[in-house]
Amino acid sequence: xxxxxxxxxxYTENQVGLLNRIAIIFSRRKINIESLNTSPSxxxxxxxxxxxxxxxxxVVRKLCRQIEKQVDVLKAYYNTNDEIVWQELAMxxxxxxxxxxxxxxxxxxxxxxxxxxxxxxxxxxxxxSGHRExxxxxxxxxxxxxxxxxxxxxxxxxxxxxxxxxxxLKEFEYKExxxxxxxxxxxxxxxxxxxx
Amino acid sequence: METLELKKQKVEEVKPxxxxxxxxxxxxxxxxxVDTIFGYPGGAIMPIYDALYDYxxxxxxxxxxxxxxxxxxxxxxxxxxxxxGVVFATSGPAATNLVTGLADAMIDSTPVVxxxxxxxxxxxxxxxFQETDxxxxxxxxxxxxxxxxxxxxxxxxxxxxxHIAGTGRxxxxxxxxxxxxxxxxxxxxxxxxxxxxxxxxxxxxxxxxYIEEAAKLINEAKKPFVIFGQGxxxxxxxxxxxxxxxxxxxxxxxTIMGMSAIPTxxxxxxxxxxxxxxxxxxxxxxxxxxxxxxxxxxxxxxxGRLDKYAKQAKVIHLDIDPAEIDKNVKATVGVWGDCxxxxxxxxxxxxxxxxxxxxxxxxxxxxxxxxxxxxxxLNPSKDELTMGEVIxxxxxxxxxxxxxxxxxxxxxxxxxxxxxxxxxKSNITSGGLGTxxxxxxxxxxxxxxxxxxxxxxIIGDGGVQMTIQELGTIMQFKPDVKILILNNSxxxxxxxxxxLFHQNRYSFVDITSPxxxxxxxxxxxxxxxxxERSKLKGALETMLNHKGxxxxxxxxxxxxxxxxxxxxxxxxxxxxxxxxxx
Numbered sequence: 001x002x003x004x005x006x007x008x009x010x011y012t013e014n015q016v017g018l019l020n021r022i023a024i025i026f027s028r029r030k031i032n033i034e035s036l037n038t039s040p041s042x043x044x045x046x047x048x049x050x051x052x053x054x055x056x057x058x059v060v061r062k063l064c065r066q067i068e069k070q071v072d073v074l075k076a077y078y079n080t081n082d083e084i085v086w087q088e089l090a091m092x093x094x095x096x097x098x099x100x101x102x103x104x105x106x107x108x109x110x111x112x113x114x115x116x117x118x119x120x121x122x123x124x125x126x127x128x129s130g131h132r133e134x135x136x137x138x139x140x141x142x143x144x145x146x147x148x149x150x151x152x153x154x155x156x157x158x159x160x161x162x163x164x165x166x167x168x169l170k171e172f173e174y175k176e177x178x179x180x181x182x183x184x185x186x187x188x189x190x191x192x193x194x195x196x
Numbered sequence: 197m198e199t200l201e202l203k204k205q206k207v208e209e210v211k212p213x214x215x216x217x218x219x220x221x222x223x224x225x226x227x228x229x230v231d232t233i234f235g236y237p238g239g240a241i242m243p244i245y246d247a248l249y250d251y252x253x254x255x256x257x258x259x260x261x262x263x264x265x266x267x268x269x270x271x272x273x274x275x276x277x278x279x280x281g282v283v284f285a286t287s288g289p290a291a292t293n294l295v296t297g298l299a300d301a302m303i304d305s306t307p308v309v310x311x312x313x314x315x316x317x318x319x320x321x322x323x324x325f326q327e328t329d330x331x332x333x334x335x336x337x338x339x340x341x342x343x344x345x346x347x348x349x350x351x352x353x354x355x356x357x358x359h360i361a362g363t364g365r366x367x368x369x370x371x372x373x374x375x376x377x378x379x380x381x382x383x384x385x386x387x388x389x390x391x392x393x394x395x396x397x398x399x400x401x402x403x404x405x406y407i408e409e410a411a412k413l414i415n416e417a418k419k420p421f422v423i424f425g426q427g428x429x430x431x432x433x434x435x436x437x438x439x440x441x442x443x444x445x446x447x448x449x450x451t452i453m454g455m456s457a458i459p460t461x462x463x464x465x466x467x468x469x470x471x472x473x474x475x476x477x478x479x480x481x482x483x484x485x486x487x488x489x490x491x492x493x494x495x496x497x498x499x500g501r502l503d504k505y506a507k508q509a510k511v512i513h514l515d516i517d518p519a520e521i522d523k524n525v526k527a528t529v530g531v532w533g534d535c536x537x538x539x540x541x542x543x544x545x546x547x548x549x550x551x552x553x554x555x556x557x558x559x560x561x562x563x564x565x566x567x568x569x570x571x572x573x574l575n576p577s578k579d580e581l582t583m584g585e586v587i588x589x590x591x592x593x594x595x596x597x598x599x600x601x602x603x604x605x606x607x608x609x610x611x612x613x614x615x616x617x618x619x620x621k622s623n624i625t626s627g628g629l630g631t632x633x634x635x636x637x638x639x640x641x642x643x644x645x646x647x648x649x650x651x652x653x654i655i656g657d658g659g660v661q662m663t664i665q666e667l668g669t670i671m672q673f674k675p676d677v678k679i680l681i682l683n684n685s686x687x688x689x690x691x692x693x694x695x696l697f698h699q700n701r702y703s704f705v706d707i708t709s710p711x712x713x714x715x716x717x718x719x720x721x722x723x724x725x726x727x728e729r730s731k732l733k734g735a736l737e738t739m740l741n742h743k744g745x746x747x748x749x750x751x752x753x754x755x756x757x758x759x760x761x762x763x764x765x766x767x768x769x770x771x772x773x774x775x776x777x778x
Contacts, residue, residue: 013395017331017341024336065519071340071360074395172394176401 005034006060007084007157010049010067011041011074011165018072022049025066031055035088037154042164046074052155074172079159086157089127090135091117092142093149096124105145112138123148212385217347218247218378221311224354225255227387230282232256232273232644234266238286239326241313243378245284258644258673261665263290265637267297267368268663271306272641275624276599276649278432280307280362281641287313288326291372292333296631298368299337303628304453305430307366309357317345317374330372339367347380355390364398365517366430399516402533402541409529410512411545413486414444419554421484421509422446423469423477423498426453426627427491427516433536434458434620437490440543445550447558449477451492452612456622460596460615466558470498471762472609475569475771476561478762481506482769483557488512491535494524495628504767514538568773569759574614580753581729583610583682589733590652590680591616593740598650599624599642603635603659606688609758611654621646633662636679640666643675650678650740657683657709667719670745678739679723679747681712684754692757696778716747723747 012018019038026033034052041048053060064076096119099105112134114126128135135152215223221244225233233255237245248257260266263285270281285294291312301308315324331343340360344353353371361369414420428437434457441448441458447466450457452473458465467474469481478500481487487509492498499505502524513520513527514535521530531538573584587610590598596616602608602625617623624642626634639653660681670677691705716723723746726735732750739748762771763778772778 016343017335020332021335028336062519062523065523069517069519071393071396169394172397175392 001056001058003054003056005052005054005081006057006078007081007086007155008049008051008053008060008064008067008076008078009157009159010051010076011043012047012049013072013074014045014047015072018047018070021070022051022067022073025063026051026053029063031059031063035154037156039156043166043169046165046169050155050157075165075168077159077162079157083161084157084159086131086155087129088132088135088155089129089153090138091149091151092126092128092138092147093123094126094142095146095148096121098145099124102145105142108141112141114138210385212383214381215384216243216247216378217344217350217373217380217382218244220347220350220382220384221354221373221378222247222251222255223384224351224358224387225282226251227389228354228358229279230255232258233282233284234258234260234269234273234641235284236260236263236266236286236290237284238290238313240287240315240375241284241311241378243375244311244313244373256644257284258640258669260637261668262663263293264296264633265640265663265666265669267294267301267308267310268631268634268637269641269644269666269669270308270310271297271301271304271634272601272624272638273645274306274308274641275638276621276642276645276651278621279645280309280358281645283308283310285310285312286326287315287330288328291328291330294370295333295337296629298334298370300626300629300631300634301368302337302339304626305366305426306368307361308368309354309361310368310370312370312372313378314343314372314374316376318376320345320374330370334370337368338370341370341372343372343374344377345374347377347382350377350382351384351387352390355388356393359390359393360396364396399534399537400518400532402531402537404541406529406531407538407541407545410488410514410531411542413510413512413529414446414488414542414546417486419480419484419551420444420446420486420488421477421480422448422488422490423451423481423492424448424454424457424490425451425492426457427514427535428454428457429620431491431516431534431536433491433534433539436536436539436543438462440539440546443543443548444546445548446488447551447555449474451495451498451627452623452625453627454492455612456617456620459619460617464555467562468612470495471500471764472613472758472760474562474613475565475760475773476558478760478768478771479561480557482508482767484509486510486512488514489525490514490539491516493517493520496524499524500762500766500768500770504769514542565760565773573610578753579729580756581727581732581750582756583607583684583752584614585729586680586682586732586736586750586752587611587614587654589736593733593736594650594652596622598622598652599646601625601635601639601642601651601653603653603655604630604632605656605659606684606692606756606758607654607656607682609689610682613758632656632659634659636660636663637666637669639677639679640669640675643677651676652678652680654680654682656688657681657685658687658707660712661707661709664715667716667721670721671719674744677745678742679716679745680739681747681749682752683709683712683749684752684756685709686754688756689758691755695755695757696775697763712747712749721745721747723749725749725751727751
């Protein structure tokens, strides 16, 4: 087994201090978080963390259980890259005169799917959303032309094989959920783990 | 019959009253059945203490001498009573003094609710006097924590706190209340207990298929072996557990935290696991074919080297905390649930059996251990006293009915190896964190938690000096605590390691002690010191028969070692019985 990129999706209550509670689960084990995003989710009042780490699956599974153990956490999932659709947003600030003078630059920008967000006399801001390799590539392209500022957002990801959290939340809200309630699913999912 | 409609009317009858946030805290305590608070007042918690003045006849408050003492006392209270322990402390240094106890309660799953005062909400983050970021400091060592800045939240937050601390896998909860919230007046219409939090599932609905798989493994086993932890006690499942092992004829060994869940002399009890546990259970862990772990978490002190741990066995792991299943030892069958529910289901499916041959293997190990270790420890041939013989005499005198509170180190291992315990909740010790200084305050708490039982705190000469100020608490509130100091004039466990693994390089383990009897006397506590075998029994009798607290110092051999031992980094089967085998 090798270390690979995993995206952890955590559904939580919107609670002050929860970010720290989740972050220290990683830092305590000296695991670096590659990217972390918090946002609302498809369900009103439920928050969604998207965390990217590079680790062994075994480690990620244990981390998810530790995360799920937190009182204000509803559920934690982990996925490999081919199980998700993901994007990162990058922004680039470049001098406007360079772009105006060099046609090449404009062509390069459109090749990379960059859109202008702000155009001013002195500078222009472009944005690109995509995977890291794509946004990284544009840095290389723009650097010779005087890239003034660059910033990239955390990853946001949609789980391909997910029905969203609406029905799950309903189960959580029942005092006595059905026998196949969500919280039992880790036992089902890990048939391989519980091999006889 | 009470209909929903009637219930509704009843609620409506309650006319809201105006009370302070502080009073709401104390109302919550009363509604949760709290009878004793361990605490220490200070600036940021003064409104609560002011309210306490009016509740003094309904809530007992024990003024400790240091906040660490308060939380250890609350832990002792919780462990002896099975209820949630409660602590008051002010902000800043008082709150940071709770940290050790919180970490201890976290790792040993002890239900404790701490209420700390905090500076006024408008001063948060201004480096105000006695302001510290308690919430963030305590996040990794609490099951849940929360800062209240608006008194309207107090009833529901405290209800949540008690629910979280006491259910599922218990743990410490800290509620930090800013001073303005303590002073704020609110409309209060009664306390409502919390029974459900949507993001928190204390225990799952038990899935029968896993019980069936587990039963199948047990029924097919030739050498099944049960290892159990504090989960049995926390789950109040002692009866269910006893029925389970008795029907299955299953030999059972405890972790240090599980000790006393079944009587130590139960015919199927084979002793303690772990680094200084018994020979048989350690050795035969690597010989059993099915290992059934109940409410325990495979601590490294229990497993030794993981890659040499029970590799031949199929593992059944029953635990209420899903994060524990597969954490250290991969389970063949993980049974997630409350063992009070899972054990009866499992008992129903297993066959009535006996394993005389298998049990004999444990007996043979015991014989070997008795021969090589126990005999000399309990009936020494040398003049110097051993810790073991003190415990043996204590057993004779208490008949195994006492609560034994231990600190950390050699005396703890010896006490847990040799103490006899007939009923559950008799063993109170700092297992996971290994907190020196735990025993004295924890014993105070234990006495309040179980006032009808004899409480004996067994403490080393090192540990007792860490929280010795709590003698002041004993002096003032007079809980009947018997303090038994086993003084070997060394930090014994560290010395043992330095002798065995660091070529006798005794680096700062030579610790001097005050005259403990004189110190106790200063606190108006009677006591004596003995160093002769002939006086030992009489001294122990005096201590136990004394009305009120008593301190007995026993000067034991300086350089005795605790054996058997699973040296660090070795497998459980590599357990050694004496220094020469190392």
